[in-house]
Amino acid sequence: MLQQKGERDDESKKSHFAPAAVIILDVIALYVLAGAVTALAFVTFGISRVLPFGTPVTLGARVLLVPGAVILWPYVLRRWVKAGPP
Numbered sequence: 001m002l003q004q005k006g007e008r009d010d011e012s013k014k015s016h017f018a019p020a021a022v023i024i025l026d027v028i029a030l031y032v033l034a035g036a037v038t039a040l041a042f043v044t045f046g047i048s049r050v051l052p053f054g055t056p057v058t059l060g061a062r063v064l065l066v067p068g069a070v071i072l073w074p075y076v077l078r079r080w081v082k083a084g085p086p
Helices: 019-050 059-071 073-083
Strands: none
Touching: 019 059, 019 073, 059 073
């Protein structure tokens, strides 16, 4: 098909990411997903195991702990497992 002057073909309109960039973004997405799952479970169930017995944890404190637990989820999970059963 003939193209008008200044018009590009459809292939040039598509963005092409390098395969390495796609892999890196997928790994980051999986890390954040695992962190979100771990953080929500930790803040809901595990925080009472890590802290000394009888330490109150308010809802506000739990909300503030979520972002850090998402980022540091391997450390949080390790501490939670080391703490053992209640």
